[in-house]
Amino acid sequence: MIEAVAPVQAGPPGRIDVQECVMMKIFEMKVEGDRLVVMVDLSKKFGESKTGKSITIASTEGNVSVPRREGVKIGVNVYRKK
Numbered sequence: 001m002i003e004a005v006a007p008v009q010a011g012p013p014g015r016i017d018v019q020e021c022v023m024m025k026i027f028e029m030k031v032e033g034d035r036l037v038v039m040v041d042l043s044k045k046f047g048e049s050k051t052g053k054s055i056t057i058a059s060t061e062g063n064v065s066v067p068r069r070e071g072v073k074i075g076v077n078v079y080r081k082k
Contacts, residue, residue: 036066
Protein backbone atom coordinates (compact mmCIF):
# COMPACT_ATOMS: atom_id res chain seq x y z
CA MET A 1 0.00 0.00 0.00
CA ILE A 2 1.68 3.19 -1.15
CA GLU A 3 0.34 6.16 0.79
CA ALA A 4 1.93 8.97 -1.21
CA VAL A 5 4.24 9.58 -4.13
CA ALA A 6 5.73 13.05 -4.43
CA PRO A 7 8.61 14.46 -6.48
CA VAL A 8 11.11 16.19 -4.22
CA GLN A 9 13.62 18.07 -6.37
CA ALA A 10 15.44 18.07 -9.69
CA GLY A 11 19.20 18.42 -10.08
CA PRO A 12 21.12 21.11 -11.93
CA PRO A 13 20.34 21.73 -15.63
CA GLY A 14 21.85 19.15 -17.96
CA ARG A 15 22.21 16.55 -15.23
CA ILE A 16 19.65 13.88 -14.37
CA ASP A 17 19.58 13.88 -10.58
CA VAL A 18 15.91 13.57 -9.71
CA GLN A 19 14.71 12.69 -6.21
CA GLU A 20 11.33 11.10 -5.67
CA CYS A 21 9.96 10.09 -2.30
CA VAL A 22 7.65 7.11 -1.67
CA MET A 23 5.98 6.55 1.71
CA MET A 24 4.74 3.17 2.89
CA LYS A 25 3.99 1.75 6.35
CA ILE A 26 6.31 4.05 8.32
CA PHE A 27 8.90 3.60 5.57
CA GLU A 28 10.45 6.10 3.18
CA MET A 29 12.65 5.59 0.15
CA LYS A 30 14.03 8.06 -2.33
CA VAL A 31 16.34 8.01 -5.32
CA GLU A 32 19.24 10.44 -5.19
CA GLY A 33 21.15 10.19 -8.45
CA ASP A 34 22.10 6.51 -8.70
CA ARG A 35 21.52 5.74 -5.00
CA LEU A 36 18.43 4.37 -3.31
CA VAL A 37 18.06 5.82 0.19
CA VAL A 38 15.88 3.88 2.64
CA MET A 39 14.74 5.46 5.90
CA VAL A 40 12.85 3.81 8.75
CA ASP A 41 11.84 5.39 12.06
CA LEU A 42 12.77 2.59 14.47
CA SER A 43 10.72 4.15 17.28
CA LYS A 44 7.44 3.41 15.43
CA LYS A 45 5.28 0.26 15.50
CA PHE A 46 2.79 -0.79 12.88
CA GLY A 47 1.41 -3.76 14.80
CA GLU A 48 1.73 -7.51 15.26
CA SER A 49 2.77 -9.85 12.48
CA LYS A 50 0.25 -12.34 11.13
CA THR A 51 1.79 -15.09 13.28
CA GLY A 52 1.85 -12.87 16.39
CA LYS A 53 5.53 -13.66 17.00
CA SER A 54 6.88 -10.22 16.15
CA ILE A 55 6.03 -6.52 15.98
CA THR A 56 6.21 -4.89 12.56
CA ILE A 57 8.12 -1.60 12.60
CA ALA A 58 7.99 -0.90 8.86
CA SER A 59 7.12 -2.68 5.62
CA THR A 60 6.85 -2.13 1.90
CA GLU A 61 4.01 -4.69 2.06
CA GLY A 62 5.56 -6.83 -0.65
CA ASN A 63 7.76 -5.81 -3.55
CA VAL A 64 7.34 -2.29 -4.89
CA SER A 65 8.89 -0.45 -7.81
CA VAL A 66 11.82 1.86 -7.17
CA PRO A 67 10.92 5.37 -8.37
CA ARG A 68 12.43 6.35 -11.72
CA ARG A 69 14.13 2.94 -12.16
CA GLU A 70 12.29 0.76 -14.63
CA GLY A 71 12.28 -2.92 -13.65
CA VAL A 72 13.94 -2.37 -10.25
CA LYS A 73 11.98 -3.59 -7.21
CA ILE A 74 12.52 -3.56 -3.46
CA GLY A 75 10.87 -5.51 -0.66
CA VAL A 76 11.66 -4.64 2.96
CA ASN A 77 10.26 -5.76 6.31
CA VAL A 78 11.60 -4.34 9.57
CA TYR A 79 10.47 -6.08 12.75
CA ARG A 80 11.43 -7.08 16.27
CA LYS A 81 10.58 -10.09 18.41
CA LYS A 82 7.60 -9.71 20.68
